[in-house]
Amino acid sequence: MKRTHAWVESANSAETHFPLNNLPYGVYSREGSAPHCCTAIGDQVLDLARLEDAGLISAGPEPVFSQDSINDFMALGADVWNAVRNRLTDLLREGGDPALRNDDGLRAAALVDIDDVVMHMPFRVAEYTDFYSGRQHAENVGTMFRGKENALPPNWLHIPIGYNGRASTVVVSGTDIHRPLGQMKPPDSDNPVFGPCRRLDIELEMGAVVGLPNAMGQPVTVDEADAMIFGYVLLNDWSARDIQAWEYQPLGPFQSKVFATSISPWVVTKVALEPYRVATQAREKQLLPYLTENGPLLYDIELEVLMQPQGARQATSIAATNYRNMYYSAAQQLAHHAIGGCRMNTGDLLGSGTISGPEKSGFGSLLEITWGGKEPLMLEGGQTRTFIEDGDTLTLTGYAQGEDHRIGFGACRGTILPSPKFS
Numbered sequence: 001m002k003r004t005h006a007w008v009e010s011a012n013s014a015e016t017h018f019p020l021n022n023l024p025y026g027v028y029s030r031e032g033s034a035p036h037c038c039t040a041i042g043d044q045v046l047d048l049a050r051l052e053d054a055g056l057i058s059a060g061p062e063p064v065f066s067q068d069s070i071n072d073f074m075a076l077g078a079d080v081w082n083a084v085r086n087r088l089t090d091l092l093r094e095g096g097d098p099a100l101r102n103d104d105g106l107r108a109a110a111l112v113d114i115d116d117v118v119m120h121m122p123f124r125v126a127e128y129t130d131f132y133s134g135r136q137h138a139e140n141v142g143t144m145f146r147g148k149e150n151a152l153p154p155n156w157l158h159i160p161i162g163y164n165g166r167a168s169t170v171v172v173s174g175t176d177i178h179r180p181l182g183q184m185k186p187p188d189s190d191n192p193v194f195g196p197c198r199r200l201d202i203e204l205e206m207g208a209v210v211g212l213p214n215a216m217g218q219p220v221t222v223d224e225a226d227a228m229i230f231g232y233v234l235l236n237d238w239s240a241r242d243i244q245a246w247e248y249q250p251l252g253p254f255q256s257k258v259f260a261t262s263i264s265p266w267v268v269t270k271v272a273l274e275p276y277r278v279a280t281q282a283r284e285k286q287l288l289p290y291l292t293e294n295g296p297l298l299y300d301i302e303l304e305v306l307m308q309p310q311g312a313r314q315a316t317s318i319a320a321t322n323y324r325n326m327y328y329s330a331a332q333q334l335a336h337h338a339i340g341g342c343r344m345n346t347g348d349l350l351g352s353g354t355i356s357g358p359e360k361s362g363f364g365s366l367l368e369i370t371w372g373g374k375e376p377l378m379l380e381g382g383q384t385r386t387f388i389e390d391g392d393t394l395t396l397t398g399y400a401q402g403e404d405h406r407i408g409f410g411a412c413r414g415t416i417l418p419s420p421k422f423s
């Protein structure tokens with residue numbers, strides 16, 4: 001797939017995350033102005049409410065872009081998603097409709113330097129479900145928690161295992177996160193203790209954003225589930241490992257995951273990722289028919305994690321892997337969710353589960369990278385880490401690599417602050 005040439009010159013570089021082929025959706029504001037829906041083109045944010053106001057784009061009879069979320073737009077369905085994308089492509093491509101390019105006033109109002117804006121949550125998270133669908137991660141964690149023989153639970157190769165998380169603490173990249181407080185049981189102690197988490201971790205994940213709902217009690221096929229998905233974000237499922245180890249049996253993570261989940265400010269659409277579809281890996285056990293895929297439903301997306309202590313001059317790359325390593329696709333996860341009767345809504349967020357590659361350099365959490373804290377990580381500048389310390393900034397980034405361009409997600413960043421005062 002070749003790059004479509006844009007008249008916004010910065011969109012034509014090989015490295016930008018936002019060529020004209022991408023057109024992700026987000027929500028931004030400038031000082032003194034209300035948040036609006038936008039897209040990214042090169043190093044610019046394009047205000048979609050301004051274009052809608054000027055009559056250059058339309059999603060239907062009612063305006064949808066002068067809002068602080070893309071939920072109403074997502075709810076309009078794939079025909080509208082495609083029509084708006086095609087129209088934006090025509091307005092921005094070299095040789096396309098010159099209505100925006102030739103309007104100096106509108107261009108000045110609608111195109112803003114990406115460094116001059118504040119990015120907000122792109123969508124209202126209706127509900128958040130987190131899965132556990134990376135096999136390497138599940139085997140690594142299972143080996144540490146239960147031993148090699150019992151690493152994969154007996155249901156793992158048959159069910160995309162998940163739990164219902166909290167939508168209320170899903171936050172946009174750039175939001176600082178306080179180290180959580182909680183209950184944990186040190187291995188040398190008979191009784192649990194209370195205090196700040198000591199084994200604070202990341203989880204490198206992708207999030208699927210549900211665009212279209214199903215009715216309560218109405219099962220959907222894997223293909224129908226795929227059609228319900230609007231797009232994808234980078235997702236960091238911050239995790240308190242010591243709280244998790246003490247609480248997780250028998251119902252799974254609870255307090256260890258509630259304090260924050262960070263996402264990238266850009267939702268990259270499924271249609272932009274279409275050229276990068278890849279199949280899930282060979283099934284070790286045949287799946288039940290309702291989970292069987294008819295085509296490739298994963299994506300070839302290169303992912304990286306960077307860590308930077310407070311005051312450090314540079315960040316260190318601590319993991320590099322690929323979304324294609326997942327065992328279950330988001331469409332399978334969504335079909336599994338709905339088959340039991342669950343109504344899925346516009347704005348639901350499905351976390352993929354930690355994405356770990358087969359090599360140690362591709363492990364998507366510090367728990368795995370440092371093997372439970374036993375093998376400290378060396379950072380640029382000489383500091384070492386087992387888990388996250390206060391002041392550390394963690395950044396996820398990722399893109400699909402095309403022939404001469406990238407379809408990127410930007411960054412998903414968070415800095416850890418000390419735990420709240422409590423006595």
Ligand code: CA
Pocket residue numbers: 130131203205237351353354
């Ligand atoms: Ca997770």
